[in-house]
Amino acid sequence: MSEHQTLVEARGVGKMYGSVKALDDVSVTVNAGEVTCVLGDNGAGKSTLIKILAGVHQHDFGHLLIGGEEVRLSSPRDALDRGIATVYQDLAVVPLMSVWRNFFLGSEPRKSIGPLKIIDSRGARDTARKALAELGINLRNVEQPVGTLSGGERQCVAIARAVHFGAKVLILDEPTAALGVKQAGIVLRQVAAARDRGLGVVLITHNPHHAYPVGDRFLLLKRGAALGNYEKADISLEELTRQMAGGAELEALEHELRGVEG
């Protein structure tokens, strides 16, 4: 129980946008020390599910349990206070600001000099450097602008920040989407590092090749509904890829195209 304690569980959650059902009867479990991958094409409902878990939207149907207790998250702040941190692909960092300033942005450590409260910049630099090093990112100069880091490293700064500030559940929204192979590798290593520290990680992606090596369970979404919910032992990479790619639909299309050729 202590090893893979369930941190967050969604049971049959659904969401309406006006009269459109964006998400319908989807269940997902996030365990401590495990990576739950949410896969799906554009418009499959990944973002809606994530926004419910992150407190941006509220679910209209079903149940959301955090630490076994049924809750309705009122805001991203509420989610954060319950230990759920979300790293958005484009909203991770401020490029022109230094690494350490980004790391502590919004939660700056301060010290008092007489009646004045100023940022403890030396402490902040050291802490940021150490926190990054613990996740395997070695920066000698945390004074450099984050914009000079590579895409993968920028995501890592955001991930390290969430881990440092005590997140128990880490939601990563398409962290590898805009990255090359090598950069995606850096981020996936971070995902594994966070998992090994006992965090529950939710990894959203449309790339099964990124999901499979680090994932423990896989939720496939399509048009707002669950297409499948697998443990790693129950599905192979080939099968995951086939289902992601549209599976039967693609075979039908291939058949059709061959027919046209002939």
Added chain:
Amino acid sequence: MSAGSTAVVPELARPPRLVDRLVARPEIGSLLGAVLVFVFFTLITDQFLTVKGVSNWLDDASTLGIMAVTVAMLMIGGEFDLSTGVNTASTGLVTGILATQAHWNVWLALLVSLVFALLVGLVNGLLVVRTGLPSFIITLGMFLALQGLNLGVTRAVTGNVQISGVGAAHGYESAGYFLASTFRIGGTPFPVSILWWIGATALLSGVLLKTRFGNWVFAAGGAPLQARAVGVPVRSTKVALFMLTGLGAWLVGNINVLRYTTVQANQGIGLELQYIVAAVIGGCLMTGGFGSVVGAAIGALLFGMVRQGIVFADWNSDWFMLFLGVLLLVAVLANDVFRRRAERMRR
């Protein structure tokens, strides 16, 4: 490093090159420029590096510099304020009219003038963050409105377009001591505005680099959405910055009205651009999120040195604008190179 160690040193672990660290300092360009100008005018004129000469160009730079450092803060926060120049006249007129026409004590007039200045900033700020319109156009509106108000009210109250006789008002001596007196170095008088300029620069630089609010200023200007996502109150930070430029206009406007004991209703027009130029020369990006308070102060110093240096050199003052334009272009080009380096998004 031992011969056996073949581990690849990742690019990030390498110590930063000196040139990279220097380029990362936003004020480096203005500092180089200031040294060049200083040496140039010291060599070609006799008076530039005399106590009287120094007093001259520091005086010229001081009121410009007080505004430039507040404008720099606002620009780092990602916004413009075009109403600052005219507002230095408005704040002086409020004090002047209350002191000479309503016969108020100067201190009380200063207090009302302060409330007025902060209100102008508050209105600018609230309009910008509530509407999401560019601050350029909002504060252009404020610029025109204040310009009309300055002339209209002054003419309505006095029948002409200037306020004079502030020196005879109650409390002038003590208020003037703080804002418009001089101190002597080697027998030469230096206006106290120089001390206000240095003080404002030190204070705001500390706030920008050492406080939580300063961190929020960088973030609000650099990437407001990202900043909000991690809990930075972007809107109130920006409103506070607009009120800061109002505060600067209050200080400068009242330094002027107490020093000259008279204020023209059409004063200050065009100065708003000089403040922005000084801030940009000091390393502020037009797009926000990057810059330096100390740089803006050096930008103002450059201004003062060039303007007075040209007088000492007996050149026609027409050349000042040419010089200024070239300086601004060089500064903007240099800043742009930096921005590309910093924002170069590697994949």
